[in-house]
Amino acid sequence: MRWAVSGTDWEALNVTDGWNWRQPGGTPAPAHPPVRAGQPVPTTATGTVRGGPSTDAGAPTAGSPWWSDALTDPWRDPYAPAAVVLQAPPVGGPGEPEPVRDPDAPTGRRLGPVFLISLVTALLAGMLGGALGYAFAVRGGVGGGTTLGAPPGEAPVAAQRRPDSLAGVAARVLPSVVTVRVSGRGGTSVGSGFVASADGYVITNDHVVEVSSGRATVTFNDGSTAPATVVGKDPESDVAVIKVSRTGLRPVEFGDSEALAVGDPVLAFGSPLSLANTVTAGIVSALDRTIRAGEPGGTTRYYAAIQTDAAVNQGNSGGPLVDGAGRVIGVNSVIKSLAADAEEAGNIGLAFAIPINQAKRITQDIIDTGKARRTVIGATVGDAGSGAASGVRLSAVEPSGPAAAGGLRAGDVILRLAGRPLEEPSDLIALVRKHAPGSVVTVEYRRGSDRQNTSVTLAADVK
Known part of the structure; x- marks a missing residue:
């Protein structure tokens, strides 16, 4: 940088003890750099005065109003503030270039926020880890005071069972x-x-x-x-x-077995294999499944059963079959099994219950009279009619019985009773006994090649 003061050029030189001035050719300059008249004296970063009025002879002074660097720099704005602040010499000694930093490298100023963020993150991670560790320790039984189960009053929703579940x-x-x-x-x-x-x-x-x-x-x-x-x-x-021999017992609620439909949910109760208080669930698999059961040489039992796939085994006999509302709709009685020995019989998804309408009626008869009334049609059945699954032939008809009153005769083939088809003689017996004495049922029969319908009022037979 060159300065022109009163026709004399001065050069600024960087020496080890600061900035000195000299004329071109080697004439030493004053120790302080020139400043404009009326401008504050510049200082270095440490506050050392480097300019100001000078008493050195021949050097430009701060009070010289007639000098201008525009004499040597025609592009400089003569009216711009002209205070010249000379920066402190670079650190590192004479002759060493100023170190150059990578602009993308972190500086000392950037390490502060990064360190603060790292510290906060570490603190938060430590707090979270401690909380999780405590929770796992409590749940896993590590440490003192293990709490098992939910707090009081917070039972799972599944435990709050509805009455109709x-x-x-x-x-x-x-x-x-x-x-x-x-x-x-x-x-x-x-x-x-x-x-x-x-x-x-x-x-x-x-x-x-x-x-x-x-x-x-x-x-x-x-x-x-x-x-x-x-x-x-x-x-x-x-x-x-x-x-x-006990009073104050809790009786069951009776349902209506005639109101059942295939697919209705049911529960079977009892003591299968002597396992008391056992409950199994299923559906109504079929209705009016005619059953002919009994031991050889013993009593033959007939009824139009409710078939279910609820698991029923030995020991369930006599227990209730209930509907989805808890009303008894049948009495568990018979199971089908693949075992030849009754002692080894087990459930295969086919169980049968006596309809409760029939069982309740018989129970009432026994309580009232000590005997049960048996519903009859007043006819004796023989073989099936001509052709497979074509009905049940009447081998005899009582002259004063319900069948005769309905116009039936020996030799007639009954095809349907109350809308239910007949295939075997046991079908007619079971379906008749399902109804109460005095019930009126429709009978579809065949006489020769003619199909006819009639109504029959069933009667009671006490034995």
């Missing part, structure tokens, strides 16, 4: 279900039953109490026991009634 129905019905044990000449028979009245009448199967000498023991849902006596039974319908 399966669990709600089971809770309502189980107190009315009993286990029946009977000892006799053939050993001990174990079955199930259910309370039909508050004064102690219990419904069960005839084959559960058939070995009894008139005495039985009943075990309730709560484990208490009571003696019972056999009031009466109807072997052909497989229904029996026993009386418990």
